[in-house]
Amino acid sequence: MQRVLSGIQPSGSQHVGHLVGALENYVKLQEGHDAFYMVADWHALTSKYEQVAEIWPSTLELTATFLAVGLDPGRATLFSQSLVKEHAELHLLFSMVTPLSWLERVPTYKEKLQNSSADLGSYGFLGYPLLQAADILIYKAHKVPVGEDQLFHLELTREVARRFHFLFQAEVFPEPDAVLTKFPKVPGLDGRKMSKTYGNAIHLRDTPDEITHKCTRQMASDTNRIRKSDPGNPDICPVFEFHKLFSPPETVRMVDTECRRAGIGCFDCKKKVADALIGRIEPLRQKIEAHLARPDDLEQVLRDGSARARGVASRTMEDVRAAMKLPRP
Ligand code: TRP
Numbered sequence: 001m002q003r004v005l006s007g008i009q010p011s012g013s014q015h016v017g018h019l020v021g022a023l024e025n026y027v028k029l030q031e032g033h034d035a036f037y038m039v040a041d042w043h044a045l046t047s048k049y050e051q052v053a054e055i056w057p058s059t060l061e062l063t064a065t066f067l068a069v070g071l072d073p074g075r076a077t078l079f080s081q082s083l084v085k086e087h088a089e090l091h092l093l094f095s096m097v098t099p100l101s102w103l104e105r106v107p108t109y110k111e112k113l114q115n116s117s118a119d120l121g122s123y124g125f126l127g128y129p130l131l132q133a134a135d136i137l138i139y140k141a142h143k144v145p146v147g148e149d150q151l152f153h154l155e156l157t158r159e160v161a162r163r164f165h166f167l168f169q170a171e172v173f174p175e176p177d178a179v180l181t182k183f184p185k186v187p188g189l190d191g192r193k194m195s196k197t198y199g200n201a202i203h204l205r206d207t208p209d210e211i212t213h214k215c216t217r218q219m220a221s222d223t224n225r226i227r228k229s230d231p232g233n234p235d236i237c238p239v240f241e242f243h244k245l246f247s248p249p250e251t252v253r254m255v256d257t258e259c260r261r262a263g264i265g266c267f268d269c270k271k272k273v274a275d276a277l278i279g280r281i282e283p284l285r286q287k288i289e290a291h292l293a294r295p296d297d298l299e300q301v302l303r304d305g306s307a308r309a310r311g312v313a314s315r316t317m318e319d320v321r322a323a324m325k326l327p328r329p
């Protein structure tokens with residue numbers, strides 16, 4: 001059976017971008033694959049080292065979200081990165097053989113370094129994608145369901161695997177492939193990519209009122225359409241993107257034609273998007289809240305999964321140490 005691995009940082013609530021860009025693939029891939037899904041709490045520390053108190057509550061929230069979207073701990077291994085210390089050992093060994101220039105040219109690195117309010121001039125932040133490579137390769141994963149922004153990290157992961165094989169003349173790791181969803185890009189309320197940092201996200205824990213407010217009052221639409229009698233262009237309107245993602249096909253067709261001939265107003269159009277989103281998110285929100293009311297159970301799910309993950313990770317480390325002529329601990 002092919003192995004799947006992916007991870008999400010526990011940094012506050014998950015949003016619709018995570019749902020459509022990654023989580024829905026996680027659920028699909030837990031069938032017919034040996035799937036590992038991780039809470040990447042060390043990755044969260046690379047930028048949130050001043051807010052350590054938030055990481056464990058966010059870890060539980062992400063675990064609740066995993067369960068709410070339909071991940072089954074009997075089928076997929078749900079675990080915490082920091083509870084599998086072998087990731088740190090592999091990261092360290094990879095750091096010996098990875099040229100600095102490979103890390104410095106990662107686009108997400110440069111971008112976040114410039115845009116973040118925290119000081120990210122740290123060693124750990126530069127190593128972020130290398131830790132990710134260790135996360136993936138330590139499970140010998142074949143497939144990695146991720147959003148489009150992670151493709152470069154996957155490419156780096158493959159390069160690190162190839163370099164390891166070349167240097168130590170041992171084929172330890174399969175070269176993993178990214179798995180993208182049908183809609184890998186979800187726009188935010190302002191039309192830019194949905195992201196917590198941009199403050200343009202619809203969160204899975206937003207109540208119906210919050211969703212309606214965000215859609216009708218904050219969502220950007222075709223800016224050339226000033227009056228209701230002006231025809232609009234759905235092709236450049238973020239609201240239409242949301243319809244394609246969440247509304248039934250007949251609504252998508254209706255908006256597509258009516259918008260162009262000014263047959264529907266933007267407010268009504270946004271209200272329809274809100275209702276479609278609520279239909280999708282409200283059941284999830286209720287499940288997330290129910291799981292969060294039982295934090296001990298969530299912790300147990302994570303501890304059981306981490307013990308299982310550790311078994312796999314420690315076997316890979318035996319291969320790695322043998323390849324690198326290190327003594328057995
Ligand atoms: N960097 C990923 C993100 O921000 C999270 C992540 C950490 C990850 N380790 C991973 C994703 C391993 C896939 C595989 O979305």
Ligand code: SF4
Pocket residue numbers: 221222225232233234237238239240255259260264265266267269270
């Ligand atoms: Fe966008 Fe809908 Fe307004 Fe058309 S009617 S511009 S799709 S919000």
